[in-house]
Amino acid sequence: MNITLGLDRADTPKTVGTWVGMGVSEFFAGFVPPSWSETFGWELNLNRRCFGPEWQFRSAADLGAVIHTIHEFGARAFIALNTHQYTDVQLPLVREAVEAVEPFGPDAYILADLGLIAALKEWGIERPLHLSTGAACFNSETVRFYCEQGNIERVIFPRKLSLAEILTVTAELRDLPLEYEAFIMGGRCPYNDELCFSWHSGEGQNLCARAAAPNISTRRRFPDDWKDMADELIALADPLDGFSRDGPLDRLHQAIDAPQTPTVALPPSSGDDQSDGLALRLTQLMMMNCGLCAIPALREAGIHSVKIISRGEMWKKVRMTEAVKAVLDLRKPTQEDCQQILSSPAFCNHLGSCFYDVRSPNDRAIPPEPQP
Numbered sequence: 001m002n003i004t005l006g007l008d009r010a011d012t013p014k015t016v017g018t019w020v021g022m023g024v025s026e027f028f029a030g031f032v033p034p035s036w037s038e039t040f041g042w043e044l045n046l047n048r049r050c051f052g053p054e055w056q057f058r059s060a061a062d063l064g065a066v067i068h069t070i071h072e073f074g075a076r077a078f079i080a081l082n083t084h085q086y087t088d089v090q091l092p093l094v095r096e097a098v099e100a101v102e103p104f105g106p107d108a109y110i111l112a113d114l115g116l117i118a119a120l121k122e123w124g125i126e127r128p129l130h131l132s133t134g135a136a137c138f139n140s141e142t143v144r145f146y147c148e149q150g151n152i153e154r155v156i157f158p159r160k161l162s163l164a165e166i167l168t169v170t171a172e173l174r175d176l177p178l179e180y181e182a183f184i185m186g187g188r189c190p191y192n193d194e195l196c197f198s199w200h201s202g203e204g205q206n207l208c209a210r211a212a213a214p215n216i217s218t219r220r221r222f223p224d225d226w227k228d229m230a231d232e233l234i235a236l237a238d239p240l241d242g243f244s245r246d247g248p249l250d251r252l253h254q255a256i257d258a259p260q261t262p263t264v265a266l267p268p269s270s271g272d273d274q275s276d277g278l279a280l281r282l283t284q285l286m287m288m289n290c291g292l293c294a295i296p297a298l299r300e301a302g303i304h305s306v307k308i309i310s311r312g313e314m315w316k317k318v319r320m321t322e323a324v325k326a327v328l329d330l331r332k333p334t335q336e337d338c339q340q341i342l343s344s345p346a347f348c349n350h351l352g353s354c355f356y357d358v359r360s361p362n363d364r365a366i367p368p369e370p371q372p
Helices: 013-021 034-040 060-072 091-104 114-122 140-149 163-172 207-211 226-234 239-243 248-255 274-287 292-300 314-328 335-342 345-349
Strands: 002-006 026-029 076-081 108-111 129-131 152-156 179-185 305-308
Touching (some): 013 060, 034 091, 060 091, 076 091, 108 114, 108 152, 114 140, 140 163, 163 179, 179 292, 179 314, 226 248, 292 335
Parallel strands (some): 002 026, 002 305, 076 108, 179 305
16 A cells, blocks of 8 residues: 655755655645636635745746656656646636646646536646546546546545545446545644635634635624735744744634634643653544554455645645554554554544544444533
C-alpha cells in the first residue's frame, strides 16, 4: 500500500528526498500560475485549497524541478485540478496551467469536473485521470459512468464512505483495471465536501462549521476587511500565532459574533488523568482525524494508496507520515498498536476522531458539553 502526500511551495527537490526516505511513493500538488491569481485573486483557486499562494506552487519551473526529482526516486506525481466546476471564462487559464505542467510529465491529473474531462480530450491531453472526492463516487455505477468519459486510472473515495461501503464498491468493480485511494490522516469534513462549493479549511477553525452553529441567525457576514485578516494569517511564520488573542482569527470571529475557540482549546478528555487529556489535545491538534486502525480493512478492500491531506502544513506532515509508515510496516496492526504509535488512547476514544470508525458505539466516549 502506497502513501500519497500533498506537496506545497515549501517543498523542494531536497524535501522530496526526505519524504521518499520516510516511505512516501506518491505525491500530489496544486499549481496556480500568476495569470490565474491576477485574474481571479488568491481566494478563487484552481483546486480545492484556497488558503493563498503558500499552499500552491506558483512557478512552473519550481514544480517541474520537484516532479523531476520525484521521478528520479521512482515515485509518482499527480496534479490537482479538482475544483467541482470550471466556467467558460476560467477554462482558457486552466488550459494555460495544464500546458505549463505537461512538459514535466505528471503521472496523472486529479479532477472532478466532467467538463474538464472533455476539455482535456479536446486539448490533446492523454494523461491518466484520478477521480477526486469531488466526483462523489459513492457507488460503482458512478465510477462506471466516469470511466466511459475518460481515461480513469484511479478512484479517490469520498470521505463519507464507511469501510463496508468501500469494500462493496471495489468488489463490484473487479472487472475494471482501477486503482483506489482512501484518506488516512487530516481533516474529515463534517459535511459532504463532495457536494460543497466552499473550500477545505482547518478543522478547529472551520468556518463552514461555524455557519452551521445554532445561533447562526444572530451572526453577521464576513467584515469588509476579511481578506486583509486572511492575508495577515497567511504571512505568519508560525501557524499557531494565528490563534493568539487579538490575532487575525480572533478579530474575524469577533466581527461575526463568534467567540474565539482556538484549535488548542479542544473538548476535554473523558478520562480523569490530566496527562491523558494533554495527550488527547496534542494528538487532536496534530492529526485532526485518523484512520490508522482501518488500514487492515482498507487493504482487504483493495485500496492501493492512503492519502495524507496536510498540504501547506509542514509541521503536521512529518508526524502524520511517520505514524502512517509505522502502521504500514506492521504485518497485522491492531488498534492497540495504533494507539501506541499515536501515544494517545484517549484520542481514539474521543467521538469524531476516527476517519473510519471501527469501534462499536458502546466503545465511544462522548465528550461532555462545554461549560459557559
